[in-house]
Amino acid sequence: MNVDVVNSDVVKADVVIIGGGIAGLSLAWALAPTRTVVLVEAEPALAFHTSARSARQMQPHYGPAVIQELTRRSIAMVEDISATLAAPILIPRPLIMLGNHAEVAELLAGQPGLKLLGHTQAMALSPDLRPDTFFAAALDDSAKEVDVPALLEYYRRQGLAAGATVLLSAPVTTVQHDDTGFTLTAGEHEIKASVVVNAAGAWAQEVATLCGVPSQSLIPYRRSVAIVSTAGPVNPAGPMVEPFDESYYFRPHGGNLLISPCESVPAPAGDAQVVDADIRALIERIDAVTTLGITGVVRAWTGLRTEAPDGIPVVGFDAAVPNFFWLAGQGGYGIQTSAALATLAAAMITGTLPAADQELAGELSPQRAGVL
Numbered sequence: 001m002n003v004d005v006v007n008s009d010v011v012k013a014d015v016v017i018i019g020g021g022i023a024g025l026s027l028a029w030a031l032a033p034t035r036t037v038v039l040v041e042a043e044p045a046l047a048f049h050t051s052a053r054s055a056r057q058m059q060p061h062y063g064p065a066v067i068q069e070l071t072r073r074s075i076a077m078v079e080d081i082s083a084t085l086a087a088p089i090l091i092p093r094p095l096i097m098l099g100n101h102a103e104v105a106e107l108l109a110g111q112p113g114l115k116l117l118g119h120t121q122a123m124a125l126s127p128d129l130r131p132d133t134f135f136a137a138a139l140d141d142s143a144k145e146v147d148v149p150a151l152l153e154y155y156r157r158q159g160l161a162a163g164a165t166v167l168l169s170a171p172v173t174t175v176q177h178d179d180t181g182f183t184l185t186a187g188e189h190e191i192k193a194s195v196v197v198n199a200a201g202a203w204a205q206e207v208a209t210l211c212g213v214p215s216q217s218l219i220p221y222r223r224s225v226a227i228v229s230t231a232g233p234v235n236p237a238g239p240m241v242e243p244f245d246e247s248y249y250f251r252p253h254g255g256n257l258l259i260s261p262c263e264s265v266p267a268p269a270g271d272a273q274v275v276d277a278d279i280r281a282l283i284e285r286i287d288a289v290t291t292l293g294i295t296g297v298v299r300a301w302t303g304l305r306t307e308a309p310d311g312i313p314v315v316g317f318d319a320a321v322p323n324f325f326w327l328a329g330q331g332g333y334g335i336q337t338s339a340a341l342a343t344l345a346a347a348m349i350t351g352t353l354p355a356a357d358q359e360l361a362g363e364l365s366p367q368r369a370g371v372l
């Protein structure tokens with residue numbers, strides 16, 4: 001990705017965003033039209049960590065109500081973005097959830113947008129399933145797959161076009177705060193800004209500590225994905241399939257299969273690595289529920305999903321340190337909520353939050369009960 005070259009010793013901005021994953025880049029896109037923005041990324045490339053390691057899904061019925069609202073808004077916004085690009089970045093990827101009759105009935109009662117699938121219908125949509133491994137199913141036919149690299153590139157390009165500056169290989173290592181604002185050391189750069197945004201993903205607690213902010217209870221959890229080849233052909237238009245206990249998922253990935261053990265294991269912030277035993281056990285599991293016959297691992301990766309105790313992102317100004325803004329704790333929803341969350345965060349920072357969004361913002365607040 002191209003990056004603005006900055007030669008001056010001191011970079012000044014209204015807002016400095018720490019972190020060049022999807023959270024930081026989407027905020028640069030949303031904020032740059034009205035504020036001077038500098039985004040600093042520790043790595044030599046943008047989206048090096050979790051944002052490059054997702055399953056690329058946008059599922060409007062996944063997660064708590066506040067996430068579902070943000071996802072529905074984001075899908076509409078990404079559809080608009082997609083319409084401006086040469087190739088679409090959003091494709092339908094229906095989700096089938098497998099379980100027993102009681103699980104499906106309970107889910108459908110709470111989520112009217114989902115559809116009941118009979119056993120025969122589920123087998124027709126996903127003919128590679130072994131028929132004796134589930135009793136009933138629910139379908140979310142509004143779920144999408146998104147081209148994440150293209151979305152990240154859109155946010156970056158639009159942010160730069162609106163005047164944002166992006167600095168790579170610029171880890172923030174010191175932060176001072178006084179009445180005039182924040183002064184940061186980021187690699188070889190000194191940056192002065194009125195507002196600091198913590199979009200540091202798994203490092204959000206470390207960045208808060210650097211800024212003298214009492215940290216939130218944000219914990220990174222590792223999760224892996226593998227792309228595997230199969231003896232049987234994979235229908236590229238097939239659905240994503242996941243059981244109710246979320247013990248695995250799989251979906252087509254080109255002519256291969258993307259699979260995940262859906263593990264959620266606490267891990268230190270860092271360049272998370274695959275645990276081979278997890279992938280071996282997962283392959284056995286997928287072979288037990290499908291007839292595709294996995295023949296090999298094309299590649300596998302692990303990323304960190306960082307969560308607050310209630311699983312809801314932490315977004316808003318901190319109460320203890322003025323002008324320190326949280327954009328963290330997106331967990332497994334950071335891709336599917338990025339457009340709406342960035343728009344909401346930008347409105348909070350510029351003091352232009354619509355009255356209709358106050359309640360939503362309150363649910364994300366760093367000051368909400370149970371998050372500290």
Ligand SMILES: Cc1cc2nc3c(=O)[nH]c(=O)nc-3n(C[C@H](O)[C@H](O)[C@H](O)COP(=O)(O)OP(=O)(O)OC[C@H]3O[C@@H](n4cnc5c(N)ncnc54)[C@H](O)[C@@H]3O)c2cc1C
Pocket residue numbers: 018019020021022023024040041042043046047048049050051052053054055056057058170171172173199200201202203207222223224225260302303304305306328330331332333334335336337
């Ligand atoms: C296997 C897996 C599957 C997933 N699937 C989905 C999915 O289908 N849909 C979905 O919505 N979400 C999914 N997620 C979650 C999603 O990927 C994350 O919520 C999202 O990428 C988090 O983005 P981020 O920008 O907060 O973090 P990151 O992408 O990790 O970005 C944070 C950045 O901050 C930088 N940084 C840290 N400290 C500093 C510092 N001191 N100075 C400068 N820079 C710093 C880091 O280098 C990093 O680049 C998945 C996650 C995993 C692991």
